[in-house]
């Protein structure tokens with residue numbers, strides 16, 4: 165249950181960062197760890213694939229040295245979802261933390 169809630173927060177983090185810049189798995193793992201979320205590749209990559217399949221992220225593979233790295237950006241639909249969730253997050257925050 166706790167994990168479900170954390171995963172929802174993690175999705176929002178991913179959308180937020182993918183709105184600001186191109187993101188990739190290893191970079192996101194470091195960013196999420198900074199926020200106190202432990203998420204491994206086995207959880208993160210399927211999550212990114214799901215967000216892409218849902219049309220919230222687009223993926224562009226690019227060569228980095230001899231390796232291919234998948235870069236993700238937010239889509240217009242992702243922006244709409246993020247905006248809606250921001251409003252809900254603000255409301256939740258006010259009730260949860262400020263009252």
Ligand SMILES: [Zn+2]
Nearest residue numbers: 177181195199
């Ligand atoms: Zn973050």
